[in-house]
Amino acid sequence: MELPFSLLLLFLSFSTCLHLSHARGGQRSSLPSGFENGGYAGSTRHLFKESRSHIGNDVARGYMTNSDLEKAVKAFGRRCSNISRIYSIGKSVNGIPLWVIEISDKPGEQEAEPAFKYIGNVHGDEPAASIVENVHLHILPSMNPDGFSLRRRGNANNVDLNRDFPDQFFPLNDDVDMRQPETRAIMNWLRDIHFTASASLHGGALVANYPWDGTEDKRTNYFGCPDDETFRFMASIYSHSHYNMSSSKEFQGGITNGASWYPIYGGMQDWNYIHGGCFELTLEISDNKWPSANELPTLWEYNKMSMLNLVASLLKTGVHGRIFSSDTGRPVLGSITVKGINHTVKAGRTFADYHRLLAPGGRYEVMATVPGYKSRSTGIWLEEAAMTLDFVLDPEVTLKGFLCFLFRRRIKNNNLSKHRQLVGPKRPVVVSNA
Known part of the structure; x- marks a missing residue:
């Protein structure tokens, strides 16, 4: 099951809330300048440095049911109501709400700031202040609650949600109404909110995966997207901030191109980049799909700085x-x-x-x-x-531009006319020499 990774997202929510209280006291931190990041050595020195955190007893130390997860999400909303908003983007096949936690200094308001989303539990069988003030962070702990309840990869209709998105090479049907309800919820979510970047959490390996996920000829070959260098940089931010991901013997630097690993089609990662302009990574954060409950705090400690630094990279680069x-x-x-x-x-x-x-x-x-x-x-x-x-x-200075200018001028004059009707005619200014 992927529910352990749902819990990591809750841990991230609480950690961000705690980081805010510390940073309001004037504390700022960054990684040491000697931090090695592969081909981007030193690039992460503007990000967060390691700090030992202690998750309180009010945060789950073991596995949760869907009901427990909903209670925990709402409890977080009450505890950190000044920096958070709880909302649902839709429901699963069985009617379970897909709850999201938004973390920002102005939750629910539109600002000229980047937005980042974390998504957990895509597959049912795979169980700080600068961020808060300058990013709108949205956390969906569980995309597939029905699959978790049924202890299987697919949703209640036994559909793999990470193969259900429109694909660039094999577009069987791009109609959103033909998708599973969980998939439709994600697609509509991306249309409602202008996300800059995203990451989904998975289990079964330890690597940061980036586009493209497939090839036109279905062969297993490296196939980079137009922003291949930027994606490799983002993936390296995660892997080198992780406890041991970058030292992987299977994946150089702890990162991989999806098509080079194994091609998939209908994936959420590529769809985000193509249709939403959203830079999404697929993060495989545990070799064990179902770690024991007492391993969860360690899993959190291994991944917490990676999760924070990936979001912080929106502010520190680009x-x-x-x-x-x-x-x-x-x-x-x-x-x-x-x-x-x-x-x-x-x-x-x-x-x-x-x-x-x-x-x-x-x-x-x-x-x-x-x-x-x-x-x-x-x-x-x-x-x-x-x-x-x-x-x-x-x-x-073209007909098209002139028409656009006239249209804007007309709107401006109409607004001015309405204003004058409300406040009355403008009185002339009389200059007296007396």
């Missing part, structure tokens, strides 16, 4: 910013592309904020594109720290 219009000064919806990388990241709908993950230590040409505006590109050298890069775009 390019972040917003897109504005030069004529109005307002944010405008657009997209970000990087020369040489065939992948588009869309800006957020409310603030036009973008969060483009990129491996550090390289030169990139970043371009912002908005319909009706002149695109603008900027060359950057991305150091080991994150970069803020806002774009201000000029309207195009």
Whole structure:
């Protein structure tokens, strides 16, 4: 069963809550500068360093039923109500709610910040302050509660949920209504929230897996996605922050390309990247799919820094910013592309904020594109720290751009007219020489 990994996500929730209380007292920390991270040595020094945590007695030390898990999620919501929100993204085949914990300094509010999601219990038979203040962290402890109850890999319909997503090579049916309810819930969730990155927790191996998960010819070969270097960097963040994942004898550096390991189709990881612009890893965090209950605290200690550092990497690496219009000064919806990388990241709908993950230590040409505006590109050298890069775009002097300008002007005039009707005509300013 994957329920042990559901418990790790609860441990992460409580740990983040505890980290917040410490950090509010002014404590900040980072990894030692000598921390080795394979090809990205030193890149994690801006992240969290190891600290011994003691999970309180109110956090489960053994296995939970679905009912126990729901109670624990709601108890966390009550305990940390100032930084959390509990909500459901849907129900399983048997009607069990798929509860999510959102952790943020402003839970439930839209902000110009990246969003990260952790997903546990995908398969039923495989049982801190800077984050809170600058990231919206969403935790789904159990995606497949029915499979856990039935002690099997698939859901109540015996469907493997990690083979149920639309696939780029074999799209049998892209209709969301044809998917399992748990799959539909994930797909709708990604459409509702603009996630930057994600990770799902699995058991049966010890490795951080990254796209692509399949190949067009179904052969077992390395097949990297357009952001292969960035994904390898993210996977290395997890493996080198882990107690012993990076020392794996089977997987060099504790990471693997999915298609190079064994191809799968209809997986959640590739679908996230293609359809949501969300950088997702598949984390195999235990060779034993069903570790004993007394092993869970050790499993947590081995993985806690990896889980925190993976989220923290959203803040410490990559390019972040917003897109504005030069004529109005307002944010405008657009997209970000990087020369040489065939992948588009869309800006957020409310603030036009973008969060483009990129491996550090390289030169990139970043371009912002908005319909009706002149695109603008900027060359950057991305150091080991994150970069803020806002774009201000000029309207195009074309028929399309002119029509967009007239449309925006009309809306502005209508709003001004409504305002004048409410406050009355503007009184003239009289200048007296007396």
